[in-house]
Amino acid sequence: MKHHIRIAPPGPKASRIIEITKKHTYDSTFVYPLVIKGGHDCVIEDVDGNEFLDFTSNVGSCPLGYSHPEILQVLKEYSNNGAHKIAGQDFYSEEHAALAERLVSILPRGFKVFLINSGAEAVENSIKIAYRKMGPLPGVSCKNAFHGRTLGALTFTSSKPVQKTNFPELPVLRIKFCITDDDPEINSAENILKENKVAFIISETVQGEGGYSIASKKFIQNLRKLATKYGVPLILDEVQSGLGHTGKWWAFEHYGVEPDIMSMAKALQVGATGFRVELEPTEKGVISSTWGGGARIDMAVGAKTIQVIEKEKLLENAIKMGTVLKNGISELCGKNGIEDVRGIGLMIGIECQSKERRDAVLLSMFRHGILALGAGQKAIRIIPPLIINEEQVNEGISVIHESCSAL
Ligand SMILES: Cc1ncc(COP(=O)(O)O)c(C=O)c1O
Structure with a gap:
């Protein structure tokens, strides 16, 4: 007004x-x-x-x-603490442990997390986990998808040409993001998986940047079935839709499916890649990040945010x-x-x-x-x-x- x-x-x-x-x-x-x-x-x-x-x-x-008074209280508690931006990949902190513990409590059973800075970095680490298991094969992603704009994630983004012109790409195979159950292309991923070895399928359930389009239930359920059938990890990107905006912690819960790997950020204040424990790389240093979970204060706000969403x-x-x-x-x-x-x-x-x-x-x-x-x-x-x-x-x-x- x-x-x-x-x-x-x-x-x-x-x-x-x-x-x-x-x-x-x-x-x-x-x-x-x-x-x-x-x-x-x-x-x-x-x-x-x-x-x-x-x-x-x-x-x-x-x-x-x-x-929010509980968030302001966290900010106040950290206002005299200079050690907020730490090399969180190299040094432990209580905030890192607390956020990971809270996050795991709202993820599918059997998931672990890796904390990083941003949504794009959460996607980068998601695809790295998949590549590590499957090899440097093409990834399958949707038309109009947005998965971030760092060079790796950008390949799987296709919402706007301006974001991509002249930038090199990783190998990718694209499918239509179907919004109705009767779309004739609802099963097009199967044609790709029959004919190609791929490293992963990545999708949003609600396309954010791409226009707030909502995937058809059958489309996402098909992706889950096909990923299982062909032994390919399914990555669901919850960077924008995650942590409650759709009325569930994760938008994929509306579809009755679970991913193998997922990316999170935004509301969490830091980035995070979630993955089934079987997919955890066995060697140290396979996935990484510049600052671990970002800053300690961000991790503390992220953990408090989850707690408040639950409590209120x-x-x-x-x-x-x-x-x-x-x-x-x-x-x-x-x-x-x-x-x-x-x-x-x-x-x-x-x-x-x-x-x-x-x-x-x-x-x-x-x-x-x-x-x-x-x-x-x-x-x-x-x-x-x-x-x-x-x-x-x-x-x-x-x-x-x-x-x-x-x-
Ligand atoms: C679904 C999705 N994935 C990834 C990203 C990239 O996140 P960030 O901007 O934190 O790098 C975004 C950002 O809008 C997004 O909506």
């Missing part, structure tokens, strides 16, 4: 910071002139005193919003609020340039009729004090913090309606 906006963004402070940033850094994928200063609850404040209701949770990285029943809240949000936005379907509204829990995609229309809606929402981001070619991604309440959800719905119908 406009009442959050004191100065039409970008205000003077934001303009100055953006100018310096553009002068000295690569102009990355900035969407609108938001310069973050702080936040509270589900609200992000900019440097000019504007307040925005956050429907991005920083792409799922801030599931508890910006002032935020998985249930994701389902409840997600239903209200999806129903409210769905009223726009077929009107005002909105073609489709889809989602699971608090991961909701709004498909617009064109990229231009999508960008205009995002900008209008921003000017009305609601933050959302794009995904895919022409979708809006809605992924609010898990703590969002009904009043905030309704505020978001009315701004989305206003923004779509005003254009």
Whole structure:
């Protein structure tokens, strides 16, 4: 709502910071002139005193919003501890052990984890574990997938050509990411597996960057069956969907399957590769990372985040609020340039009729004090913090309606 906006963004402070940033850094994928200063609850404040209701949770990285008392307490406890960024691959820490223990408690039985920095690194280590077992064979990945942008992970990403042009690739075989059970290509992985030796199959269950598309149940269940039948590890990428945004800890739980290897990050604050214990490399040093679990403070926040999601029943809240949000936005379907509204829990995609229309809606929402981001070619991604309440959800719905119908 406009009442959050004191100065039409970008205000003077934001303009100055953006100018310096553009002068000295690569102009990355900035969407609108938001310069973050702080936040509270589900609200992000900019440097000019504007307040925005956050429907991005920083792409799922801030599931508890910006002032959860238990997270603030962790930050306080670490404020006098200088030994926060440690070589966590070489030295042990209590935070590393505590996060691993908590994480394993919500993973499929028989999994171990390896803590690293980012989502892309979690994918890198997932594919390394698979290559180590299977050899340097092609990997199977989906069209429109996003698995990160480091060079190894980037091969298996295919959401946008700009991310890949002129960059060399590992061997890869691509299949369609099927969103309906009756898709004629639902079983196309089998043709590939019959004719080729492969190292792994990697997929998201909800494509994030690719446009918030939700895999058909049969498609994911087929991948699981085929991976087992052909003795190939199935890697499921939970970097964006994991830790509760779909209303379950892991999006694959909606499909009644378990992966052999999985990648996690974002809400966890650090990256993590999970793997069946049988796949653990037997020699030391096979997989690695620059900083182990990132910083000790991040690992401590990650562990606390899992604990709070459990304690405050935020998985249930994701389902409840997600239903209200999806129903409210769905009223726009077929009107005002909105073609489709889809989602699971608090991961909701709004498909617009064109990229231009999508960008205009995002900008209008921003000017009305609601933050959302794009995904895919022409979708809006809605992924609010898990703590969002009904009043905030309704505020978001009315701004989305206003923004779509005003254009
Ligand atoms: C499904 C998925 N995998 C991997 C990544 C890469 O994660 P990061 O940006 O932490 O490297 C992302 C990031 O958006 C993602 O959504």
